[in-house]
Amino acid sequence: MNIMMLLEMAASGCPERIAFVDPEMDVSISYQELFDAAGNMAAILRGSDAGRLAMLDISNIGIPIGLFASGWAGIPYVPLNYRLTDPEIDSLIDRITPAYLVTEPERVAGFRDREGVQVSSRTDFVGQARVSGEAPDPWSMDPEDTAVLLFTSGTTGAPKAAVLRQKHLVSYILGSVEFMGADEEEAALVCVPPYHIAGIAAVLSSVYSGRRVVQLANFTAEKWVQIAHDEKITTAFVVPTMLSRIVEELDGAKNADMPHLQSLSYGGGKMPLSVIQRAMELFPGTDFTNAYGLTETSSTITVLGPDEHRLAAASDEESIRRRLVSVGVPLPGIELEIRDEEGSVQPVGERGEIYVRGEQVSGEYEGRG
Numbered sequence: 001m002n003i004m005m006l007l008e009m010a011a012s013g014c015p016e017r018i019a020f021v022d023p024e025m026d027v028s029i030s031y032q033e034l035f036d037a038a039g040n041m042a043a044i045l046r047g048s049d050a051g052r053l054a055m056l057d058i059s060n061i062g063i064p065i066g067l068f069a070s071g072w073a074g075i076p077y078v079p080l081n082y083r084l085t086d087p088e089i090d091s092l093i094d095r096i097t098p099a100y101l102v103t104e105p106e107r108v109a110g111f112r113d114r115e116g117v118q119v120s121s122r123t124d125f126v127g128q129a130r131v132s133g134e135a136p137d138p139w140s141m142d143p144e145d146t147a148v149l150l151f152t153s154g155t156t157g158a159p160k161a162a163v164l165r166q167k168h169l170v171s172y173i174l175g176s177v178e179f180m181g182a183d184e185e186e187a188a189l190v191c192v193p194p195y196h197i198a199g200i201a202a203v204l205s206s207v208y209s210g211r212r213v214v215q216l217a218n219f220t221a222e223k224w225v226q227i228a229h230d231e232k233i234t235t236a237f238v239v240p241t242m243l244s245r246i247v248e249e250l251d252g253a254k255n256a257d258m259p260h261l262q263s264l265s266y267g268g269g270k271m272p273l274s275v276i277q278r279a280m281e282l283f284p285g286t287d288f289t290n291a292y293g294l295t296e297t298s299s300t301i302t303v304l305g306p307d308e309h310r311l312a313a314a315s316d317e318e319s320i321r322r323r324l325v326s327v328g329v330p331l332p333g334i335e336l337e338i339r340d341e342e343g344s345v346q347p348v349g350e351r352g353e354i355y356v357r358g359e360q361v362s363g364e365y366e367g368r369g
Contacts, residue, residue: 001141001142001143001166001167001170001171002071002072002139002140002141002145002147002166002170003067003068003071003147003166003169003170003173003204004038004068004071004072004139005170006170006173006204006207006208007031007034007035007038007068007207008035009179009208010031010035010180010207010208010210011031011032011034011035013031013179013180013210014031014180014184014210015030015031015032015035016030016031016032017030017031017184017210017212018030018212019031019033019034019064019206019207019212019213020034020061020064020212020213020214020215021212021213021214021215021231022059022060022061022215022217023214023215023216023227024060024215024217024218025060025061025126027061027126028061029061029064029065029130031207031210033130034064034065034068034207035068036130036132037065037069037126037129037130038065038068038069038071038072038129039069039072039135039136040069040128040129040130040131040132040133041065041066041069041072041073041125041128041129042069042070042072042073042136042139043073043133043134043135043136044128044133045069045070045073045075045100046073046074046136046137048100048118049098049118050075050098050099050100050118051075051076051096051097051098051099052070052075052076052077052078052096052097052098052099052100052149053066053069053070053073053075053076053077053078053099053100053102054078054079054080054093054096054099054100054101054102055077055078055079055080055101055102055103055194055195056080056082056089056101056102056103056104056107057082057102057103057104057122057194058082058104058193058194058217058218059190059191059193059194059199059215059216059217060122060126060215060217061126061215062102062122062125062126062129063079063194063199063203063215064203064207064213065125065126065129066102066125067148067200067203067204069129070147071139071147071166072136072139073136073139074139074140074145076146076147076148076149077147077148077149078096078099078148078149078150078151078161079148079150079194079195079199079200080092080093080151080195081151081153081193081195082103082104082193082195083193086110091158092151092159093111093114093117095161096149096161097115097116097117098116098117098118099116099117099118100118100120101117101118101119101120102119102120102121102122102125103119103120103121103122104121104122105121105122105123108120108121142166143165143166143167143170144165144166144167145165145166146163146164146165146166147164147165147166147168147169148164148169148200149161149162149163149164149366150162150164150195150197150200150295151195152295152296160365160366160368161365161366161367162295162296162362162364162365162366163362163364163365163366164295164298164362165362167359168298168359168360168361168362169200169204169298169360171298171333171358171359171360172201172204172298172299172300172359172360173204173205173208175331175332175333175359175360176205176300176331177205177208177209178209179208179209179210180209180210181209181210182206182209182210182211182212184210185232185234186211186212186234186235186262187211187212187213187214187231187232187233187234187235188202188206188211188212188213188214188233188234188235188236188237189214189216189224189227189228189231189233189235189236190202190203190206190213190214190215190216190236190237191215191216191219191224191236191237191238191242192237192238192239192268196268197293197294197295197298197299198237198239198267198268198291198293198299200299201298201299201300202237211235214227214231214233219242220245221242221245221246221248221249222249224236224238224242224246224249225246225249225250225256228258228261229257229258232260233258233260233261234260234261234262234263235261235262235263235264235265236261236263236264236265237264237265237266237267237291238264238265238266239266239267239268239269240266240268240269240270240271240272240275241269243264243266243271243275243276243279244272244275246279247275247278247279247282250282253282255281255282255283255284256282256283258283258286259285261283261285261286262285262286262287263286263287263288263289263306264279264283264286264287264288264289265288265289265290265291266288266289266290266291267290267291267292267293267300270325271290271324271325272325273321273322273324273325276288276309276324276325277313277324280309280310280313287305287306287309288306288309289303289304289305289306289309290303290304290309290326290327290328291303292327292328296361296362296363296364297356297358297360297361297362297363298360298361298362299360300331301330301331301334301336301356301358301360301361302327302328302329302330302331302334302336303327303328303329303331304323304324304326304327304328304329305328308323308326308328309324311323312324330356331358333358333359333360334356334357334358334360334361335356335357335358336354336355336356336357337354337355337356338350338351338352338353338354338355339352339353339355340352340353341353
């Protein structure tokens with residue numbers, strides 16, 4: 001297993017179809033071009049001393065190139081939170097050297113003399129990747145290879161690096177996404193940060209389905225609404241705070257006037273009942289899905305689907321309407337239980353801790369097992 005399988009299949013199935021559009025860089029890349037760019041950069045990574053490819057940057061064309069290039073090169077992909085303080089970023093980089101670091105141009109000088117770090121600006125990285133070079137050797141198919149190291153910020157202690165192996169990510173995509181399931185005119189709007197598991201899942205799922213991705217690096221509700229209109233976006237993922245701001249942006253409108261928006265998924269936090277109710281009024285023809293998951297589970301493990309949303313919203317019973325704040329039911333292939341502090345399964349209606357098992361579940365941290 002290797003995430004490069006997903007891109008290889010997409011490049012074979014729809015080579016000329018646009019894969020990613022970056023409005024801020026005013027650039028796009030087709031599936032075949034993305035495959036070639038990943039190969040070019042994989043060759044560069046293999047020729048370096050880097051043991052990891054780190055990305056410290058906003059969402060841009062370089063993100064999918066880096067993710068797939070690392071899979072081809074056989075080194076972990078490590079997206080870093082660019083919103084952290086400089087000392088926090090320095091601490092994380094110390095833990096992943098030797099590394100090839102890609103970052104925004106204004107940060108490059110600060111890392112140029114850093115021991116164990118080869119640094120490149122996003123512009124140079126994308127430029128190098130898109131220059132034809134010698135094809136690298138085939139990628140590894142070992143399912144145990146580490147695909148992604150994703151730092152999770154807990155409430156206490158230093159961030160832990162969750163280990164997502166090739167088998168975890170590929171299992172998640174194969175179990176939840178239909179290959180080439182998107183029509184050519186379909187487009188996804190991705191505005192979650194690239195250091196979030198939802199951002200990684202959005203790249204992989206869109207590629208496998210053959211969908212065009214429009215990247216929104218710096219979210220504002222005004223930008224989101226404008227791009228959704230202009231690009232005829234058909235599907236999008238937002239976190240609850242983003243949806244709340246979108247609802248506020250459209251305040252006073254009878255509806256959002258986006259008949260092309262077929263589906264809108266959300267997750268990453270608790271959704272206020274008032275926000276989802278108003279959103280469903282503004283987007284009456286849109287299918288809403290609440291996707292619940294964790295970094296350690298390679299993204300989504302449960303969903304509250306469109307039918308459940310409509311059933312709950314149409315009900316006069318408060319108990320049924322409250323289902324709009326539920327995370328739904330487990331995905332196929334996911335086993336889930338609610339247990340008490342002693343590990344015993346709780347009866348229906350009782351609170352407890354979530355225990356989950358499945359091929360996509362890691363639960364492993366670097367250096368901790």
